[in-house]
Amino acid sequence: MNEDYPKYFYKYRAVSNSDDLSKDYAIDALLRNQAIFSSRKNFNDLFDSSIELIKPTPREFKEIKSLVGKDDRRLLSECIHKGLFTPAGLALINGFEESFNETIDSYGFMSVSKNPVSNLMWSHYADSHKGFCIEFRSEFMKAEKVSYQKVIPKLNTIDLHRLHFKIYEGDDIGHQIWRALRTKLDEWEYESEYRFQANNAMGRIPKGKKFIKIPYNENFVESIIFGCRMQDDVKKFIMRHMPGTVKFKQAVARTSTVEIINI
Template sequence: MTSPDAEQPLTFLYKYRSISFNEDGKSIEEKLESCNTIRGLIEHKIALSNRKAFNDIFDSQINLIRPTATEIKKIGEKNIALSMLNEFKSMYKNGKLTNSGIAILQKLETTFNSTIDKYAFLCLSKRCDSNLMWAHYGSNHTGICIEFNAKKIPATKVEYKDSLKEIELIHLIKAHYTKTKAPEIVLDQSKEIWEGLTTKLKEWEYEDEYRFQSGNREVEAKFAAGHHYHLESYDPDFVNSIIFGVRTTKEVKEYIIKNLTYKTLFKQARATKSGKILIEPYQASA
């Protein structure tokens, strides 16, 4: 029997997108053609980003807790790979971390963060009727919201907490220096890291976010070279509908409907007198 408090499987996930133009002096048709959101929609491409591009400076930040010299020594020199034994032993002396040990910890921290910075994410919401989301990510209700089939995107629910995720650096030391890496230890570390990458502070709870990580190695290489965004193609069948914002202009609606190369539904967001956003089937006169 399913608990009444259990999270029910989602049918749809939503991506709010802004509509903006930078080219002055061009016709409305030319401006719409050059809009990144509209071009991506027509070409069925979506922007993935790494955490450096997030608007929340604390998003996906993981605090690495440094071990003491005693904790490092307890790993046991007999468990260390022979080729790394001298380096391992250089980390501590007389119960204290050495300068070499501090430098090694710093290097491990840098390597960890550099690896995480290469990860590509797609951030979605389980809501399409959020006034705040339309205002913040839908260019003040003038943008659009893409309704994706949730079964097509294996996204993870973001947890909202009072503090950021902490991971003991001793686990990374063990993974780096020991002779054998037990599968269950590696799995536990992966789970902990992913938990940290899907944790945000409670002030962002209104987003109701779900997060997907791409495993595309080419994208990771691109991010390693200093890029923060990547356009990823998706199957048009992933899209269930396009939702127009309360203030989306007639020109934008007509251009998208006319130029979209695949079949989908169109919907319209409407502001009610009760202070809610209502999503309705789109009517050409809307």
């Protein structure tokens, strides 16, 4: 494993149903050893994993037509007339974009951080320090570092058409797409995020849904860190129901900083 790869990853969670902890969404998933993998459509950042799709030109379509077989050449001929896209051509292009977006929207991601003492993370994702943070052992998680930049990535969709017509290997476009799916605007850099994508064997998100729950081994968890403002009854409930191998820690407010201590 890369020596720069964090030893632990942290998942901040809010508690939203303090009246009935057994039915709280985050606590229920924690006690059942379930990780929540979200579609990009469920991300709180409007631009997270967004990709600006650059439409192909008629000239690029004409170049494809010269490289494909007779049946595909006939299809592509119906897409262009006098140097412009026909309604059939525009429908084909829009269909490719819709199919691409549906596929990407079905991918499940779990976002984690390498930083357990971020005041902003505790505030934004753990209900202003009233929630908790799961400390995962990173050896069990193939997460990749998120990149932060000023603008969202772009993708020339002509490469999707070349891939469809088997005149393009596709390795490079696959790398482009994966890089785009772990790119955020630089205003989010404080999150120190890593992103874990569920593979096909783990599951895809059904159309119309925004997330799936995927079980994990309880040994993947090193500890549960309680927020500075978490209520005592919530702490006791979690400690009473978690496996005995899991450690418990407490986030405490120091002068201008957050510190994690063992309890």
